[in-house]
Each structure stands twice: as structure tokens, then as C-alpha cells.
Amino acid sequence: MPKRKDDKQDNATPCSDQLNAESNEWFAPEPKFFMMVEGSQIDWGGHDKDRDNTIRQTLLFDMAVKEAIEFAQRDKKTLVIVTADHETDGLLLNADRRNRLVAGWNSDDHTAGDVPIYAFGPEVIHFSGTHDITDIPKIIARLLDFIIFPAPLKAAQPVVEAVRN
Numbered sequence: 203m204p205k206r207k208d209d210k211q212d213n214a215t216p217c218s219d220q221l222n223a224e225s226n227e228w229f230a231p232e233p234k235f236f237m238m239v240e241g242s243q244i245d246w247g248g249h250d251k252d253r254d255n256t257i258r259q260t261l262l263f264d265m266a267v268k269e270a271i272e273f274a275q276r277d278k279k280t281l282v283i284v285t286a287d288h289e290t291d292g293l294l295l296n297a298d299r300r301n302r303l304v305a306g307w308n309s310d311d312h313t314a315g316d317v318p319i320y321a322f323g324p325e326v327i328h329f330s331g332t333h334d335i336t337d338i339p340k341i342i343a344r345l346l347d348f349i350i351f352p353a354p355l356k357a358a359q360p361v362v363e364a365v366r367n
């Protein structure tokens with residue numbers, strides 16, 4: 203998702219909380235469906251080393267997660283999974299000499315730090331423990347009864363050259 207310039211002026215890119223509120227109408231009566239809500243502006247806050255925006259975007263994402271959890275509590279058939287594909291810029295939280303919380307950064311890009319995975323709802327057991335990030339879509343596909351995921355690549359077609367006599 204592109205970086206937002208201003209939450210109030212950029213209507214083309216909804217905040218994750220707006221997206222989730224609007225998406226309550228997307229929950230179709232299909233037996234199984236998948237919906238992804240990305241809190242990408244948290245990443246942009248990290249790239250900008252903008253502590254306040256990172257915190258604000260995290261709180262907005264938290265509101266979206268709250269909506270999803272409340273839906274799952276009512277629905278009792280919905281699995282909510284919250285994770286990240288990476289951490290950005292090595293956000294550090296520490297205490298200063300007066301024991302106040304301070305935030306800082308120790309990198310200039312995405313980091314290889316582990317990210318948490320949280321899940322709520324039926325089949326939650328599949329997301330406990332430690333996973334490679336590529337396991338997550340495979341588990342979701344299995345739960346959605348996809349037969350083969352990821353789909354195998356098509357074999358390259360042999361090049362048949364015309365033989366001229």
C-alpha cells in the first residue's frame with residue numbers, strides 16, 4: 203500500500219480502521235472466505251523514523267483488530283490472524299535516566315527480527331509456536347480447503363522447431 207500523506211485528505215487509501223469498519227459489509231454469507239487488512243502505514247512510520255506516526259498507525263491498526271475480534275466473537279466461525287511480514291528500522295523502547303519511556307531506531311530498513319503471530323477463533327492451534335512466514339498462507343489455504351497451494355508452476359513448454367526438408 204502506498205504511503206499516506208494525510209489521513210484526512212487522502213480518501214483513496216483508507217486507514218485500516220476505516221477499511222475494517224467498511225468491510226463489515228463485505229462479510230458475505232459464503233461458507234468460507236479470506237480477507238486481508240494491511241496496516242502498512244506502520245511500516246511507513248518506521249521508514250520515516252516518525253515515532254508519533256508509528257504509534258498512531260499502530261493504534262489505528264489495533265482498532266481494526268478489535269473490530270475483527272468482536273466480529274469473530276459474535277460469528278464464532280471466524281479465525282482472526284494478526285502478524286507482520288517484517289519489522290521496520292529496529293524500533294527500540296527504553297527508559298531514560300528519569301525512567302520515562304523513550305523510543306529510538308537501530309536500523310535504516312526492514313529488519314530480520316522475529317515478528318509475533320496472534321490468532322483468535324477456530325483452528326487457532328495451527329498458529330501456535332514458531333513458524334516460517336511462508337507457512338502462514340499454506341496453513342490458511344489448507345483451512346480454506348485449497349487442494350494444492352501454492353499452485354505448481356507450469357512446466358515450460360518444449361520448444362518445437364519446424365523441421366524443413
Ligand SMILES: [Zn+2]
Nearest residue numbers: 245249290312
Ligand atoms: Zn517497508
